Amino acid sequence: MILARDTIRGIGKFAGAVASIGALSIFIYSFANAVSFDDATHVFYTNWKQSLLAIAIYGLAFIPMTWAWIILARGCGALADRKALARVFLISQLGKYLPGNIGHLIGRAYLGRREGLSFGTMMMAMILEVSGVLLAGSMLAGVAAGLGSIKYGGLTLSLASGTIAVASLLGALLLLNRHKELVRRLAKPILLALACYLVVFALLITMNVILLGTIANNWVWSDLIKVAGAVVVSWLIGFVTPGAPAGIGLRELSFFSLLGGVYPDQAVILAAAASRIVTMLGDGIACLTGLAMKRHGKGPQLSTPSHYTIR
DSSP states (O other), rough: OHHHHHHHHHHHHHHHHHHHHHHHHHHHHHHHHHHHHHHHHHHHHTTHHHHHHHHHHHHHHHHHHHHHHHHHHTTTTOOOOOHHHHHHHHHHGGGGGGGGOOOHHHHHHHHHHHHTOHHHHHHHHHHHHHHHHHHHHHHHHHHHHTTSSHHHHHOOOOOHHHHHHHHHHHHHHTTTOHEEEEEEEHHHHHHHHHHHHHHHHHEEEEEEEEHHHHHHHHOOOOHHHHHHHHHHHHHHHHHHTTGGGTTTTHHHHHHHTTTBTTHHHHHHHHHHHHHHHHHHHHHHHHHHHHHHHHHSSSSSSSEEOOOGOOO
């Protein structure tokens, strides 16, 4: 049974990696046919202020992202220095670009163990994190569908993501059922983390609206609503596809497909490429920030109280 499950999981990751490579190849091909190097250089050169603003906005998104992780980790029983938890989270960000799309989670678990946090606590916090992100994304995708900015495919994805998120949350709480006090304590951290993830999505939407609105010189409100829906849905597609490192290729291609006919192809392709560059730079800066945060003392920085230990 375990062997079959591992085999299915391995096939899923391989299929996701193939899908990511295929989507990236199609996007690069479309980019090469729609945009010349001189055009791309000119666009980024003339809009460098907006590009810096986009980087700043993405960097700002790390505040609620990191805070949500701290809230969930401590809610799961980690008696942790907030700075140490933030350091673990930030350093692990580049891991998402490794094949498999779980490198950042593995890296966080490894770094957490080095700091003295139990593996069970880390895993439970990460399960709650993934569930919260999916739930926030599905909620916003549902709103976008209600506003008519995305069609049935996006609505189906939002419903599927929401179902997975709720099932994961319920499963996590059932696993923690023997820690009844911990389950009661987790209600507030989960809600606070969900609020943080909604803010993160709002910042991601703002970043992409600025990039595409500037490149296309289109600030029509109805079109911007469609951009918001495309951002959320394309992000979810990259997030739920196993094996796709940071959703690369899949997010860009789905973003381009969702906005076809709304904005000129050249503008959407440039904005999608710019968004990927911004997020990669932002993740790199986050990792460097984490590395710059010094550990205090030689002993474990994180611990879990014995009556809440998750093994």
